[in-house]
Amino acid sequence: MLPAGWAGDCITLRSMARETVIIPEVIEPDEKLPRDLVALRKFAFFMDEAVAIPGTKRRIGFDAAIGFIPGFGDAIGAILSAWIIVGALRHRVPLVHVTRMVVNVLLDLVIGQIPIFGDIFDIAFEENVMNLKLLLRYRDRSRPPRSFAAIGFAAFLVVAVIFAAAVASVVLLIAVILWLANQR
Numbered sequence: 001m002l003p004a005g006w007a008g009d010c011i012t013l014r015s016m017a018r019e020t021v022i023i024p025e026v027i028e029p030d031e032k033l034p035r036d037l038v039a040l041r042k043f044a045f046f047m048d049e050a051v052a053i054p055g056t057k058r059r060i061g062f063d064a065a066i067g068f069i070p071g072f073g074d075a076i077g078a079i080l081s082a083w084i085i086v087g088a089l090r091h092r093v094p095l096v097h098v099t100r101m102v103v104n105v106l107l108d109l110v111i112g113q114i115p116i117f118g119d120i121f122d123i124a125f126e127e128n129v130m131n132l133k134l135l136l137r138y139r140d141r142s143r144p145p146r147s148f149a150a151i152g153f154a155a156f157l158v159v160a161v162i163f164a165a166a167v168a169s170v171v172l173l174i175a176v177i178l179w180l181a182n183q184r
Contacts (some may be wrong), residue, residue, distance in 0.1 A: 074112035075166035
């Protein structure tokens, strides 16, 4: 037979073993970061969190504001967001995370083209801040950053892919609008 209260103690110990430890995100102060990363941090804040929405805990930035311009606003925001991806290439972020950054920008671009829903999505989806967090977390601190000449082709390729997707999304949006207009 088990002593009284023993079963309750086992259950408590088992539930305590399942608890996960939450480690707070460590944010490096600007004084410890290279100057280009400080500039990218300010850029991400400007693009996604510059202005507080009164009465809420949400913040919006320039990316959401220019997203209200039909078609071209999201395309401009996506091209501007490529700056953080170029910074990730410079600071030797692994390719899997750079790919995730490109997908974040393309997702914001494509969904942002949808009228009304895309504008709400632009406010909620802060790809610049997410991409900056990926850059800061996965950059290679053991080696110096690459020069811009060393990443020139890769940076051109990333910007070209985002630009092509932006042009395609604008063309598709115009085609859908023309198709809807001809259905009347």
